[in-house]
Amino acid sequence: MAGIAILLDLWRKNQSFNAGLYSARTYQSTQFFSASAAATAATFAAGSSFASRALFGSQVAYSDAGAALPEDYISNIQSASERVFKNHALQYSTKQYDVQLKPLFSAFELRTFALTSLRSFLMYYLPLLEPRVNMEDDDDSLEDNQEDRHVDLVVPFKKSVIQIIRESTVVTTRRILERIAVHYVSQRMAWKILKDVPQSAARKAGRQMPTLVYIYCVSRTTFRGHMLGVAASWIVQVGIDLYRFFTSGFKTLQEDDDEKQVGVLAQRVSVAAVRCISSLIFASIGAGIGATLIRPSRGQWIGCAVGDLAGPVIVAVIADKYFHVTL
Structure with a gap:
């Protein structure tokens, strides 16, 4: 037993020397283990003979002192070690971000393509269904109205097809x-x-945020999520303008016309940028307000759609009224 006590004493001295080389967290766990080892040594020393106590009195006395450590001290060391371990785990914890990409040609799926086609045809054919009220009863006016009733359905069809191609291109560009x-x-x-x-x-x-904080958070999230769609729309519009510029440039080879066309191209690109930025900003604001007034998910979608359509119109009216600029 006396040999065990000597070995424990040497191990404890070695541990106290190495404790200065480690951090504070390792030092706390070492102290706790040293206290446990001292208590174990005291137990062995208590069961040893009287002769061994007389021969190794100093070691046994030190072990008895270690065994007399209060339980509160040991429990405090344990709680401190647990806190250090928890903080360490929280510091190095990583969050997994699940990024799910939609198919590249999702614009040509049956449901999406059908909705795009329906919206495009309604956009150009609904104005043709507006009723025309005849306010005069003259024969000449009746004859003129009968001539005006002849509606060309080919032009709206071409515009609808072009709109379908454009929206599908925007969605593919976003992907x-x-x-x-x-x-x-x-x-x-x-x-x-x-x-x-x-x-x-x-x-x-579901987080029970204040109203203004909730509007701000939803608007910020919508701004990030709607950003790529607006960028895709701007890229497609600029591509169309560049195509028109080069096709018209091959037809007219005069220098004056080229300079005018470059100016027109720059104006169109800047106007497209202003419209896209205004659409992004108003869509974000509308999404935050809509999510507050209506159900969160549906209100966000409705507010985003309304802001996307109303943003360029509002900016165009303000530019025309106060700055005399036509957008």
């Missing part, structure tokens, strides 16, 4: 931008850009 964002930005930022905004608004509603 390409999403894949570029996943490869060239961080996973956290890609997750924020590609997250489902209506579901995010519903989750935020």
Whole structure:
């Protein structure tokens, strides 16, 4: 037993020397283990003979002192070690961001393509169904009205087809931008850009936020989620303007016309940028207000759609009224 006590004493001295080389967290766990070892040594020493106590009195006395440590001290060391371990785990914990990409040609799926076609045809054929009231009863006016009733249905059909192609191109361009964002930005930022905004608004509603804070959070999330769609729309519009510029440039080879066309192209690009920025800003604000007034997910979608349509109109009216600029 005396040999065990000597070995424990040497081990404790070695541990106290190495404790100065470690951090404060390792030092606390070492002290706790040393106290446990001292209590164990005291137990062995208590069962040893009287001769061994007389021969190794100093070691046995030190072990008895270690065994007399209060339980509160040991419990405090345990709680401190637990707190250090929890803080360490929280500091190095990583959050998994599940980034889900939609198919590249999702615009040509049956449901999406059917809704796009229906919306495009209604956009150009509904104005043709407006009733025309005849306020005069003259024969000449009746004959003129009968001639005006002949409506050309080919032009709206061509415009509808062009609108379908344009919207499908915008959606496909957005899918390409999403894949570029996943490869060239961080996973956290890609997750924020590609997250489902209506579901995010519903989750935020369950956190019982104040109204202004909730509107701000939903608007910020909508801004991030709607950003790639607006960028895709701007890219497609600029591509159309460039196509018109080059096709018209081949037809007219005069220098004066080229300079005018460059100025017109720059104006169109800037106007498209202003419209897209205004659409993004008003869509974000409308999404936050709509999520507050109506159900979070549905209100966010409705507010985003309304702001997307009303934003360019509002900016165009303000520019025309106060700055005399036509957008």
